[in-house]
Each structure stands twice: as C-alpha cells, then as structure tokens.
Amino acid sequence: MITNKTENNIKKELKVVQYNTFICIYYIELNNKVPMYTFRVRGLSAILVAMLFLFSSCQLNEKKQPNEVVLEVAPFKVEGDAGAFRGEFYWVKEDGGNWGIFYNRIEGFEFEDGYEYVLKVRKDTVLNPPADASSLKYTLIQEVFKKKEENKRIDDYKK
CATH class of the missing domain: 2.40.50 (OB fold (Dihydrolipoamide Acetyltransferase, E2P))
Structure with a gap:
C-alpha cells in the first residue's frame, strides 16, 4: 500500500531526476522503488525530430496523391x-x-x-x-x- 508520505517522496525524486534531464518511471511495490525505464529527454527529442525529418523527407520525394x-x-x-x-x-x-x-x-x-x-x-x-x-x-x-x-x-x- 502506498502512503501519502511515499507518494510525496516519489514526486520529489522524479522532480530532481527530471531537472537533470532524465525521466525515470518507477514500479512501486510496498515502498520498493525499482527504476524500470530510464532515458534522456534530450536524446529522445533528438530521435523524434530525426524520425519526423526522415518521414517528411521521404514523402517529398514521392508523387503527390492523384x-x-x-x-x-x-x-x-x-x-x-x-x-x-x-x-x-x-x-x-x-x-x-x-x-x-x-x-x-x-x-x-x-x-x-x-x-x-x-x-x-x-x-x-x-x-x-x-x-x-x-x-x-x-x-x-x-x-x-x-x-x-x-x-x-x-x-x-x-x-
């Protein structure tokens, strides 16, 4: 069971982690915090921008819809x-x-x-x-x- 105190601690931890440009998604089970997914926001943003650029540039080379x-x-x-x-x-x-x-x-x-x-x-x-x-x-x-x-x-x- 998660208490209010535990939820507040998690929010503070996530805030600190986000400030350092990381996002951690925690799996919480009876006060045991285990990071399941961790990735850099800047890296993810760069990947998303690159993918958008790639897909949009591919469409420019194709014929327009008839x-x-x-x-x-x-x-x-x-x-x-x-x-x-x-x-x-x-x-x-x-x-x-x-x-x-x-x-x-x-x-x-x-x-x-x-x-x-x-x-x-x-x-x-x-x-x-x-x-x-x-x-x-x-x-x-x-x-x-x-x-x-x-x-x-x-x-x-x-x-």
Whole structure:
C-alpha cells in the first residue's frame, strides 16, 4: 500500500531526476522503488525530430496523391504555340472553369473530330520534368460522355 508520505517522496525524486534531464518511471511495490525505464529527454527529442525529418523527407520525394478532375473537350482542336512548337491542341474546360487551350496529352484518350467529350481524368504532378515538358500528367479514368457535335465553333464555347 502506498502512503501519502511515499507518494510525496516519489514526486520529489522524479522532480530532481527530471531537472537533470532524465525521466525515470518507477514500479512501486510496498515502498520498493525499482527504476524500470530510464532515458534522456534530450536524446529522445533528438530521435523524434530525426524520425519526423526522415518521414517528411521521404514523402517529398514521392508523387503527390492523384487528383481526379473533369475535363470538357470541345469537338474541334485549335492552333496554338507551346514554346517553340506550333500545333493543334484541345479546347478544354477543367472542372467547370473557363475554356482554354489544353497543351497536355491525355494518356488513354483517342480524340475524334466532331465529338464533344466529358472525361474523368487523373491529374498527377511530375517531379523533375524535362525542361520542355509539362509538370502535369493527365491519364484517362473514364469517358463519361461523348456526343456528336458537327456545327459548333470556338465562339460557342466562350460563354
């Protein structure tokens, strides 16, 4: 049985020990005090900081979680410049935003002229892309909608 006097002595002992940067956890049985775990606070803090740094630095080197976005693709392509390259690109609206030129490829998507599309795609960030390449990669998840639209022009998609 632990008495108040014994509890006070233990608190004082722990206080002194903590002051010296050690934490001792005592197992108390009938006034017999046996230190079971002893470790330096500074050492433990350093280990925890090192582990946090290690895990956070590992996550920085991995790809970010993929994002799913919805792309509306117009039934025609438009001419544009991508750096030194001039070519035809998709006219796209991403997640209900504004229509604009889409300079990227969509892996797994085969465009047919004259068809309007709604696509569900995964948008990944590419780490360390080549100097002339995009830092984003789009991959088709699902073709949600495909509709024949022969007579639409770019002015119809600027609304």
